[in-house]
Amino acid sequence: MVSRCLPLTLRGVELRRQGRTILGPIDWTLEGDGITVLMGPNGSGKTSLLRAMHGLERINRGELKWSGDEAEVRRAQAFVFQTPILMRRSIVDCIAYPLRLDGVSMREARRQAEGAAEQVGLSGALDRPSEVLSGGEKQKMALARALIRKPELLFLDEPCANLDGASTRDIEEILRSARDAGTRIVMSTHDIGQARRLADEILFLHGGHLLDAAHRDAFFGGEISRQATAHLNGELIP
Numbered sequence: 413m414v415s416r417c418l419p420l421t422l423r424g425v426e427l428r429r430q431g432r433t434i435l436g437p438i439d440w441t442l443e444g445d446g447i448t449v450l451m452g453p454n455g456s457g458k459t460s461l462l463r464a465m466h467g468l469e470r471i472n473r474g475e476l477k478w479s480g481d482e483a484e485v486r487r488a489q490a491f492v493f494q495t496p497i498l499m500r501r502s503i504v505d506c507i508a509y510p511l512r513l514d515g516v517s518m519r520e521a522r523r524q525a526e527g528a529a530e531q532v533g534l535s536g537a538l539d540r541p542s543e544v545l546s547g548g549e550k551q552k553m554a555l556a557r558a559l560i561r562k563p564e565l566l567f568l569d570e571p572c573a574n575l576d577g578a579s580t581r582d583i584e585e586i587l588r589s590a591r592d593a594g595t596r597i598v599m600s601t602h603d604i605g606q607a608r609r610l611a612d613e614i615l616f617l618h619g620g621h622l623l624d625a626a627h628r629d630a631f632f633g634g635e636i637s638r639q640a641t642a643h644l645n646g647e648l649i650p
Contacts, residue, residue, distance in 0.1 A: 416480045417488055417564045418596065419443035420465065424474035427460050427620075435460045435620045437474060442598065446612030447591055450600040451640075453649055456617040458600040459494075459569050465598070466491045466567045489565035494573050496554035503545070504529060504538040507556045514561070528556040532586055548579025555586050559595070566590065568599035572606065584610060604644060608632060616640040618649060 419441050426436035435457040442448065442465070450458040463469040465476065467486060478485045499506050508525035512518065529535050532552040537545070542553060551571060558566060571587070572580040580603075587610060591597055601607055607614060607628070614631040616624035616639070623637040634641070639649050 417478060417485045419479055421477045422465075422474065423477070425464060425471050425476060426473040427457075427464055427469055428472045433620060435464065438622050440615070440622060440625060442596075444613075445591075445594070445596055447587065447597040447599065447610050448613045448615060449607045449611035450598070450615045450617060451602075451604075451607055451643070452617035453643060457620040458617055460620075461615075461617065461622075462491070462567045462569055462598065462600060485565075488563060489567065490558035490561065490563040491567045492551075492554050492558050492569070492571055494570040496550045498542045498550065501542060502539050503534055503542055503553055506542050506553055507560055510557060510561050524560060525556070528560045529553075531559075531589070532556045533582060546579075548575050548582065551575065551579070551583055552586065555583070555590075559586075559590055562593075563595055565596045565598070568597065570600055570602065572601070572603065580606070616643070618643075 422438050422440045424437040424439060427434050438461065450461060452458055460469060464471055466489065468491065499509065501509070504522055504525045507528050508521035511521035511524060526535070526538060529538055532555055534549065534552055534556065537549070542550070545553060555571070572583050575583065584606065587597060611628045614624070614626055614628055615622060616631070616636065618639045624631065624640050626635060631640070642649050
């Protein structure tokens with residue numbers, strides 16, 4: 413399913429703000445299937461890397477090379493923010509919105525949105541305004557909205573930040589289902605347990621640099637940088 417998008421090759425990618433390099437240079441290739449998890453302390457560059465890959469941040473140096481036409485690739489991916497973007501609409505119309513942008517009729521878009529809402533556990537709240545949802549429900553709605561177009565590639569920035577255990581469990585199950593359906597997932601998390609549960613591959617960033625890129629078993633097996641080891645041990649990294 414992901415053949416139109418991947419591999420994505422990063423060569424010497426750098427991001428700068430106010431004359432300061434905040435990310436990079438990074439060389440890495442996103443390929444295959446499954447879930448890649450970005451880890452690292454606050455300010456390590458996880459969100460910046462996600463935004464750069466999705467095209468929300470313009471890189472200052474280097475190259476991001478997709479396997480297919482960039483305009484087509486951009487349409488085949490989605491991004492879910494840590495704080496979901498809400499619209500002054502009902503839940504069903506929020507979820508249907510991407511389809512309406514694609515020219516799908518209101519009736520058909522709402523029909524598909526109802527199915528997407530059921531998949532994330534929101535079928536009993538279709539007509540409620542999005543503003544009244546709990547944190548977990550807002551994130552479920554954002555995921556349904558992102559997945560309704562069946563993206564080949566999904567980026568998520570801390571999708572379970574500030575959620576309780578039950579909501580986190582539900583979100584993780586949605587992500588597993590999306591992965592099993594063929595969506596390639598790249599996400600950041602501070603939750604080491606979540607990385608153990610979800611990741612096929614782990615990237616560890618520190619100070620804007622990519623220090624480790626390893627399969628989950630190798631990463632948690634200790635074949636990693638001293639900074640990553642310190643992070644896993646709960647130590648503060650200078």
